[in-house]
Amino acid sequence: xxxxxxxxxxxxxxxxxxxxxxxxxxxxxxxxxxxxxxxxxxxxxxxxxxxxxxxxxxxxxxxxxxxxxxxxxxxxxxxxxxxxxxxxxxxxxxxxxxxxxxxxxxxxxxxxxxxxxxxxxxxxxxxxxxxxxxxxxxxxxxxxxxxxxxxxxxxxxxxxxxxxxxxxxxxxxxxxxxxxxxxxxxxxxxxxxxxxxxxxxxxxxxxxxxxxxxxxxxxxxxxxxxxxxxxxxxx
Numbered sequence: 001x002x003x004x005x006x007x008x009x010x011x012x013x014x015x016x017x018x019x020x021x022x023x024x025x026x027x028x029x030x031x032x033x034x035x036x037x038x039x040x041x042x043x044x045x046x047x048x049x050x051x052x053x054x055x056x057x058x059x060x061x062x063x064x065x066x067x068x069x070x071x072x073x074x075x076x077x078x079x080x081x082x083x084x085x086x087x088x089x090x091x092x093x094x095x096x097x098x099x100x101x102x103x104x105x106x107x108x109x110x111x112x113x114x115x116x117x118x119x120x121x122x123x124x125x126x127x128x129x130x131x132x133x134x135x136x137x138x139x140x141x142x143x144x145x146x147x148x149x150x151x152x153x154x155x156x157x158x159x160x161x162x163x164x165x166x167x168x169x170x171x172x173x174x175x176x177x178x179x180x181x182x183x184x185x186x187x188x189x190x191x192x193x194x195x196x197x198x199x200x201x202x203x204x205x206x207x208x209x210x211x212x213x214x215x216x217x218x219x220x221x222x223x224x225x226x227x228x229x230x231x232x233x234x235x
Contacts, residue, residue: 009055009110012045017052024082026057026089028224031080034092037065039099042089043072046110048163055168056118057089058105066096072105074118076167084176098122112158119167 012019012027019025031039039059046056056074064070081090101121103114120126166172 029087029089031089040064073102074105078167078169080173
């Protein structure tokens with residue numbers, strides 16, 4: 001069952017939004033650990049539709065150089081930094097231990113509870129749904145109690161200031177390329193240094209991309225990603 005709260009969080013590729021022209025689309029870029037080793041690649045971006053903000057990147061650990069099991073992780077966008085020269089995304093502030101604690105990515109389970117567990121795994125203090133020995137008397141009661149608390153945690157809304165945290169500070173993404181950003185935006189009157197999302201509009205309101213155009217874009221991006229992977233493997 002799709003537990004996405006009112007579809008608030010969506011994969012960019014499956015939404016009606018695009019990265020604004022001129023901004024870097026990091027999907028398909030390699031993700032590198034603090035030691036420079038390849039962790040994986042950015043498979044997708046997760047957007048907050050009402051706020052038109054990027055909140056997470058989906059990182060595929062396939063062919064990683066850290067001997068980590070192959071799975072997909074959600075990493076808050078505030079941990080990402082663009083490499084100064086290469087088309088790579090750096091995550092210098094996440095340890096292997098923290099990566100191992102992150103839950104696997106499930107597009108049908110983008111709940112408030114999942115977001116809190118991700119933040120907790122990355123060192124942020126969170127009030128998670130937990131049980132103590134004083135609260136339960138048997139293994140069966142423990143499982144039922146934990147399940148009930150987990151469901152409440154998933155169904156709860158996030159605190160209003162949840163995203164007002166360094167984990168979601170998109171400024172970090174650009175800090176190694178501020179010279180490029182300043183040069184490109186010097187004539188702009190307003191810019192919040194975020195991965196702005198362009199919303200296609202017409203006189204009648206929002207204009208959705210048709211399915212044919214969406215599939216063509218997916219195919220084009222997948223082709224570029226595959227070419228990059230094969231080039232790395234044969235180098």
